[in-house]
Amino acid sequence: MEEDNETPSSSTLKSASKERKYVQKFKTSWLEHPDFKTWLKKSDKGETKAYCKICDCDLVCGMSELLKHKNSAKHTKKMAVISQCGRMSTFLNKNQTHATNVLKMELKMCGFLAKHDLPISLVDDFVSLLRNLFPESKCLDDVHLGKQKATNILRQVTGATYKQEVIDIS
Incomplete structure (x- = not known):
């Protein structure tokens, strides 16, 4: 009977093996991390999950699991496609920057006329003078500034800004 007490029961064996x-x-x-920074982010599904932006899937956290995913066929194939195509934001930023530069140029021209108390009727000749001086400027080619547009910019854009400043001072 003493031998039975010394042998472990089946329930204690299971808990010891787990x-x-x-x-x-x-x-x-x-x-x-250089291997992960382009595609990894924290998952919304919990603090023990990571998210691959390229494959659109959740991953188990851990350095070895992330490296396995990085080297998987699915991930490498999608990364190759993205690297060949480029990012859409690079195309949008160039166009957005150009359009922004054109708008800035139009605003500055109107501001110059207003600051120096020049008539708005000069704006057509002013734009053509600048185009003759800087024929290689792509922004200047896209400037379409006439008397009506210059008047509207001065009234609605700069005028509203200065009106608010006067109100704030009072």
């Missing part, structure tokens, strides 16, 4: 697995939490330092 080991707790450590679940890795997402580390923000991975976002600066």
